Amino acid sequence: VLDAGSVFSFAVPFEIWSGTIRRPGVPVGTDPEPALSALRILLAEDSPDNRTITLAYLAETPYQVEIAETGAIACKMFESGNYDLILMDRQMPVMDGLTATRTIRLWEQTNNRPPTPIIALTASALKGDREICMAAGCTAYLTKPIKQEVLLQAIKEHAMAARLPLIEDGSQTSTFFVSTAKPDPVPTFLQNCRQNVVVMLEALERGDCETVAFLGHRMRGAGGMFGFPIITDIGAALEDAGGRADTGAARQWVDELSFYLKSAAVIPINQ
Numbered sequence: 001v002l003d004a005g006s007v008f009s010f011a012v013p014f015e016i017w018s019g020t021i022r023r024p025g026v027p028v029g030t031d032p033e034p035a036l037s038a039l040r041i042l043l044a045e046d047s048p049d050n051r052t053i054t055l056a057y058l059a060e061t062p063y064q065v066e067i068a069e070t071g072a073i074a075c076k077m078f079e080s081g082n083y084d085l086i087l088m089d090r091q092m093p094v095m096d097g098l099t100a101t102r103t104i105r106l107w108e109q110t111n112n113r114p115p116t117p118i119i120a121l122t123a124s125a126l127k128g129d130r131e132i133c134m135a136a137g138c139t140a141y142l143t144k145p146i147k148q149e150v151l152l153q154a155i156k157e158h159a160m161a162a163r164l165p166l167i168e169d170g171s172q173t174s175t176f177f178v179s180t181a182k183p184d185p186v187p188t189f190l191q192n193c194r195q196n197v198v199v200m201l202e203a204l205e206r207g208d209c210e211t212v213a214f215l216g217h218r219m220r221g222a223g224g225m226f227g228f229p230i231i232t233d234i235g236a237a238l239e240d241a242g243g244r245a246d247t248g249a250a251r252q253w254v255d256e257l258s259f260y261l262k263s264a265a266v267i268p269i270n271q
Contacts (some may be wrong), residue, residue, distance in 0.1 A: 038229040039159050040086040044074035045121070046092045046098060049222040050144075050194055052185045057148040063155070071100030078104050090122035090133065091217060097122075098136040105137040115139075117158040121146065123221035123236075135180045142211065145224025145232055189226045191217060192263055197258045198236070200221060204251055212250045213242025219257075230260055 008197050045051050051067055058065055066081070068074035071088075072095040078086065086104070090097040101118050108115055120133040123144040130141045139158050142150065196215045203211040216238025223231030234257045241250040 001015045003231075028217065037159070037237050038064065039155070040082065041065045041155070042068060042074060042077060042081065042083045042086045044068045044071060044086065044092065044097060045089045045219055046070060047089070047218045047222060049218065050089070050121075050225070052188070053222060053225045054151070056185055057151055061111050061152070071095030071097055071103075074100050075107070077108055078116075085155060086116060086118045088118050088120050088138065090124065098133065098138075099136045101133075119154055119158060121221075123217055144221035145229070147225075159179055175248060186226055188223065189228075190261060193231060193257065194261050197254055200250070200254045204254070207243040207247065209245045209250060211242075212254070216240075216242055216253075227265065231257070234260065 039062075040237050043051065043054055043065050043211060045054065045067065057066060066077065066083075068077050069092075071092050074086070074088070075095070077083075088097040088101055092100075095103075097120060101120070104118065105115065107113075115137075118137065119140045119142060120138040121142055122129060122133070134143075136171070140154055142154055155209040162265045196219065200212050200215055203209075216235045219231050219235030220239055221232075221235075223229060223233075223235055234253055237253045238250060238257070241253055
């Protein structure tokens with residue numbers, strides 16, 4: 001009020017002290033993040049680049065990851081192993097991810113096993129893809145390129161409780177896999193892309209558009225995960241041109257990729 005001043009009031013919620021001291025900087029009502037369980041994860045992925053980036057994403061976790069390069073191999077490994085969660089690429093040679101998922105679900109039912117979480121990983125984002133994956137028996141669906149925090153959160157949300165032995169005080173024992181320093185995977189990815197340029201040019205000389213579409217699909221899934229969204233976009237264009245058997249458009253996109261790779265800088269993985 002003019003010439004009289006103003007009165008303000010506010011309320012601050014306080015927690016009644018229970019006799020324990022809360023760590024400074026931790027808001028009231030906030031619980032510490034629980035430790036991650038040492039899960040056994042089966043990664044079904046045919047692309048070396050996608051395997052590399054996924055392993056890099058999980059390097060600082062206690063997860064033990066085993067790799068299957070095809071859906072058929074994944075099914076055999078699953079039947080003989082004891083996995084807590086499966087990361088299933090949708091498009092793979094020999095047996096695709098959806099067929100592998102259906103096969104695993106049938107095996108679980110036949111052997112009276114509880115369903116293991118299966119997270120579908122796909123570079124496709126077409127309408128209805130999610131419903132198709134879920135109908136095949138997948139637990140969740142992630143679209144590439146996948147960010148590290150998204151993948152870790154999905155694993156945390158959907159993984160079953162790890163089947164770990166109990167120690168005398170009743171708590172679970174865990175095996176933590178400490179990652180050692182590894183070479184930066186980004187230069188290797190860029191070199192693989194340069195090799196893909198050579199392979200695709202040779203394929204186009206033979207009129208082999210299927211190879212162009214296949215390699216385009218791989219780069220579409222991996223580019224953004226390594227921090228190169230432009231390679232993801234070019235990969236998608238190559239997949240489309242190869243799928244339509246449009247050699248002219250495919251050659252233009254291969255040239256575009258080659259030009260970009262000549263100036264591409266080695267940058268940290270996009271997380």
